[in-house]
Amino acid sequence: MLCAICGKNQAVFKLPANYNNNLVSLPLCEECAVKLGFIKPAVNHFTGVYKTGRSEQRVCPCCRTTEREFSKNGAGCSECYKVFKDIIKPVIVKIHGDVKHKTSLENLKGDNIVKSLEMQLEEAKARNDFSEAQRIFDEIQRRKS
Numbered sequence: 001m002l003c004a005i006c007g008k009n010q011a012v013f014k015l016p017a018n019y020n021n022n023l024v025s026l027p028l029c030e031e032c033a034v035k036l037g038f039i040k041p042a043v044n045h046f047t048g049v050y051k052t053g054r055s056e057q058r059v060c061p062c063c064r065t066t067e068r069e070f071s072k073n074g075a076g077c078s079e080c081y082k083v084f085k086d087i088i089k090p091v092i093v094k095i096h097g098d099v100k101h102k103t104s105l106e107n108l109k110g111d112n113i114v115k116s117l118e119m120q121l122e123e124a125k126a127r128n129d130f131s132e133a134q135r136i137f138d139e140i141q142r143r144k145s
Contacts, residue, residue, distance in 0.1 A: 001027045002027070002029075003027060003028050003029035003031075003032050004026050004027050004028065005028060005029070005032040005036070006029060006031070006032050008029075009029030009030075009031060009032070010029060011027030011028055011029055012028070012029060012030050012033075013027070013028045013029075013030070013033050013038070013039070014026065014027055014028075015027075015028050015033070015038060058083060058084070060076060060077060060079050060080045060083050060084075061079065061083070062077050062078075062079035062080070063076060063077040063079065063080065065077070065080055067084060067087070070084045070087065071084075071087055074091075113143060114140055114143055114144065117136055117139055117140045117143070118140060120136050121133055121136040121137055121140065124136055
């Protein structure tokens with residue numbers, strides 16, 4: 001079924017509408033539904049990252065995904081992530097702030113680490129997990145000294 005608005009694209013939504021006091025469903029394509037504000041556009045963090053003036057494109061030797069396809073879809077084989085790492089890195093930095101993995105404790109600073117550990121200590125005590133509680137207690141003492 002085609003979209004009732006543009007008449008070009010395949011309808012993927014049925015919008016309930018009142019027509020002459022009868023409830024009807026209006027078929028809409030995704031593009032028209034976004035334009036009319038019924039749905040939000042899908043977010044692809046890789047969209048817009050592809051900004052190179054080169055006419056040639058890199059191609060993954062493993063799955064043959066082109067640089068343009070990878071930038072548009074953000075998916076590929078494991079080798080794509082090595083081949084297109086210069087495309088991926090700015091996206092990861094934009095989303096996470098860094099490309100280095102940090103544990104939850106590394107994200108905290110000074111007193112916040114101790115407070116977090118003290119909360120974990122109380123939780124471990126409540127679960128009667130005394131070996132974990134001892135480990136956390138020792139870590140608190142180490143950080144306070």
